[in-house]
Amino acid sequence: MTPVAIVTGASSGIGAATARRLAAEGFHVLAAARRAERLADLVAEITAAGGQATAVTCDITSDESVAGLAEAAAQAPGPVTLLVNNAGGARGLDPVESGSVADWQWMYDVNVLGTLRVTQALLPALEASGSGTIVVVSSTAGLTVYEGGGGYTAAKHAQTAIAGTLRLELCGRPLRVIEIDPGMVKTDEFGLVRFEGDAERAAAVYAGVPGPLVAEDVADCIAWCATRPEHVNIDRLVVRPRAQAAQHKVHRV
């Protein structure tokens, strides 16, 4: 039977690239996000390329909506072996002193509680498959802090904490937990969401950087980790562009 992979935040960027890649690896992909039209286009593209995918409109900040995702997983045509918690993002680049509480709330809701909610809902199906994999797409912002990044780094540190805690708690059961921590990835929407649609500010993040990561690079890492033999748990994979030695050390030309 075709194994089923669930990818949240599949309507753009890393999630869309991961959905394409996992479909090419032979998974039936449940592509989840809020924007149904985008998901429909993605599913059409995957299907045209010979893969299998189903769109599931889902808001990971809603219990009811996530219950719908679990229901879709139960109806899927095979065992649910992989969950990629990818949906998330940043809002704002303000200092802690003046950061917006609403922005911090949004970042916590989506990155942290969204991951918690979806993981809780899908764990029974993942375990029932006999060999389940949970991927958490955190960030290098989950490992270190930087000025202006207080709200995002706090949320990503919390996501990283979920991955580590879950691995301890699930030890002895047929489940593995993998954390992916990308550095700078040039995706179309991440910066736009962070800077409220300000395209110039979003583009400035990548200005002059020779070879930032692209979504497909991260999808490649996720697919590699998820397709290792089932006894192999890649705990954490940190991936940055060569031009970014650290959060504060970026080579620009």
Ligand SMILES: NC(=O)c1ccc[n+]([C@@H]2O[C@H](COP(=O)([O-])OP(=O)(O)OC[C@H]3O[C@@H](n4cnc5c(N)ncnc54)[C@H](OP(=O)(O)O)[C@@H]3O)[C@@H](O)[C@H]2O)c1
């Ligand atoms: N780009 C980077 O530099 C970078 C670096 C490290 C880590 N990351 C992490 O990688 C992940 C993907 O980032 P990206 O660059 O691909 O960003 P992106 O293109 O903005 O994608 C974010 C995805 O999350 C979905 N999403 C947002 N809120 C949601 C909600 N309430 N319910 C369901 N889905 C929701 C969005 O879909 P809808 O709007 O359709 O719901 C979208 O598909 C994020 O967790 C991000 O923090 C990114």
